[in-house]
Amino acid sequence: MLVDIAKLALVPIDFAFEKVSLSIPRDGGDIEAIVSVKGEVAKDNNIYKVKGNISAELSLKCDLCLKAFEQHLDLDFEEIYSDTQDEDGEYILLSGLDNKIVDLKPAVIGNIILNLPMRIVCSQDCKGLCPKCGHDLNEGDCGCERGYINPQFEQLLGLKF
Numbered sequence: 168m169l170v171d172i173a174k175l176a177l178v179p180i181d182f183a184f185e186k187v188s189l190s191i192p193r194d195g196g197d198i199e200a201i202v203s204v205k206g207e208v209a210k211d212n213n214i215y216k217v218k219g220n221i222s223a224e225l226s227l228k229c230d231l232c233l234k235a236f237e238q239h240l241d242l243d244f245e246e247i248y249s250d251t252q253d254e255d256g257e258y259i260l261l262s263g264l265d266n267k268i269v270d271l272k273p274a275v276i277g278n279i280i281l282n283l284p285m286r287i288v289c290s291q292d293c294k295g296l297c298p299k300c301g302h303d304l305n306e307g308d309c310g311c312e313r314g315y316i317n318p319q320f321e322q323l324l325g326l327k328f
């Protein structure tokens with residue numbers, strides 16, 4: 168995902184990359200993603216402003232039941248590139264021998280990571296795995312005693328006579 172900006176002047180340069188395979192680093196295992204990115208690079212004095220859209224198909228694994236599932240992510244992003252870093256370290260450095268290449272990959276990966284939930288679940292009411300036997304509780308109960316009290320019974324137990 169490299170954009171050559173050697174000829175960039177007043178008119179922004181458009182870019183479009185289709186279905187690029189990326190690995191998104193995450194604790195517990197990288198996430199494989201097929202990513203399409205489009206947008207433009209505009210020059211503003213010594214900095215280069217990138218504006219674009221990321222459309223990603225993520226191959227996720229549920230943190231609770233470990234089931235594999237696909238999820239689509241669509242987001243807009245903006246980043247600033249420069250050949251020198253600013254004080255706050257917010258610029259992404261240009262690549263290439265003469266600093267005329269915008270490498271979109273770190274920006275795309277960073278923006279996808281920012282938009283991942285803390286906990287990845289296959290559905291909001293995923294029941295997870297039985298901690299005793301590993302059975303997927305979404306497919307029904309395994310019969311293990313897990314010290315779990317049905318909330319309805321809990322209410323009854325709390326009744327004072």
Ligand SMILES: [Zn+2]
Pocket residue numbers: 229230231232233234288289290293294295
């Ligand atoms: Zn799940």
Ligand SMILES: [Zn+2]
Pocket residue numbers: 297298299300301302309310311
């Ligand atoms: Zn069980």
